[in-house]
Amino acid sequence: MRIIIGFLVIATLGLWGLKIYYLDLGSAPETTAFQIDIEGMRALVKDDKGNLPIRINAVLVGSSEVPSTMVVAGTGFDERRMVRVAYQIVYGSRYVLIDAGADEALDQKVGMGGTFYAEGYEQIQRALDRAAAVLFTHEHWDHTAGVARAPNLERIYAKIHFTKAQLENKTELAIAEFPAGFLDRFTPIEYEGLHRFASGMVLLGAAGHTPGSQMIYVRLSDGAEYLFVGDIVWHTDGIRLLRGRPRAISRLLLGEEEDVVLQQVRALHNLSDAYSDVEVVVSHDGDQFDELTGSGRFGSRFE
Numbered sequence: 001m002r003i004i005i006g007f008l009v010i011a012t013l014g015l016w017g018l019k020i021y022y023l024d025l026g027s028a029p030e031t032t033a034f035q036i037d038i039e040g041m042r043a044l045v046k047d048d049k050g051n052l053p054i055r056i057n058a059v060l061v062g063s064s065e066v067p068s069t070m071v072v073a074g075t076g077f078d079e080r081r082m083v084r085v086a087y088q089i090v091y092g093s094r095y096v097l098i099d100a101g102a103d104e105a106l107d108q109k110v111g112m113g114g115t116f117y118a119e120g121y122e123q124i125q126r127a128l129d130r131a132a133a134v135l136f137t138h139e140h141w142d143h144t145a146g147v148a149r150a151p152n153l154e155r156i157y158a159k160i161h162f163t164k165a166q167l168e169n170k171t172e173l174a175i176a177e178f179p180a181g182f183l184d185r186f187t188p189i190e191y192e193g194l195h196r197f198a199s200g201m202v203l204l205g206a207a208g209h210t211p212g213s214q215m216i217y218v219r220l221s222d223g224a225e226y227l228f229v230g231d232i233v234w235h236t237d238g239i240r241l242l243r244g245r246p247r248a249i250s251r252l253l254l255g256e257e258e259d260v261v262l263q264q265v266r267a268l269h270n271l272s273d274a275y276s277d278v279e280v281v282v283s284h285d286g287d288q289f290d291e292l293t294g295s296g297r298f299g300s301r302f303e
C-alpha cells in the first residue's frame, strides 16, 4: 500500500512538474535587444501626406476555441477564441493585402478544426485579383495558402511580395502547397532595419516565430497608427502580461526561437507603454478582432 501511495505521489509531482514546464513557463525577460523604432518608422512616411492609406478592413477566414494556456502560457484552461484573418489596407481605389488566410481543405486538415468562413475566403480571393500588392506577416500556411491556392495565381504573381527569409523557408511554404516550381520565380524583398514598402507602410524584420516573420507598420491619413505583428504572440494578453506561448507549443509544436520571441514580447510591451496610440494588431486574437471590427476602426468586409 505504501509503495502504491509513494508511486502515486511521485507520478502526481511529475505530472505537475511537466504541466508547469510545458504549459506555464514562458515569461519575457526584463530587458530586450529587439528594437522597435517607431520614430524611425514615422520618419520614413512623413513625406507620404496626401498619399496615406485611408482605412483598413479585416475579414475572418476561420476561428477555433482553445484552452487559454495554449495561447498565453500560464493563463489557465478557460477557452479563448483564436481567429484566422486577412487585412486590406485601402488607398482610395487601390489597396494592399496583408496575409491571405487558407482555403477550407487546408484549414481543416492542418488547422485546429473549428469554423471556416467561406464568405471571408471568397472576399480574399476576389480582393487578390485587384490588389496592388500582397505581403505577409510570415510564411506559415494560415497566412499564405490563400495565395498558393488562388485560381488566378499566374495573373497575380507579379504583386506577391515575399521577403527573402520567407521565400527561403521552403519547408513551411510547402505546407501551403504552392505549385511546383512557382516559388523559384520570385525575386524577394531584401532589407535590413526599417524598409518603407509603400506610402504609409514600413516593414521591420522580426525573425523568431519563423525566420520570415516581420512587423508591418501602417499610418492612416487620419493619423491612426497600427503595427501588425502576425504571430509574435497569439493574443494581446501575451504583450500585456509579458508572456509568450507555452513551451509545449513554442518548443515542441512550432520549434520557434523561444528566447528571441520573448525578447520581442518585451519590446512590444515597452512599445505599448511608451506609444499607447500605436495599436499592436495580433493576427489570431479573436477578442481584438471583435473590438477592432465591432467599433468600426476596421471594416469587416473587403471592398
Ligand SMILES: [Zn+2]
Residues within 6 Å of the ligand: 140, 142, 143, 231, 283, 284
Ligand atoms: Zn498564424
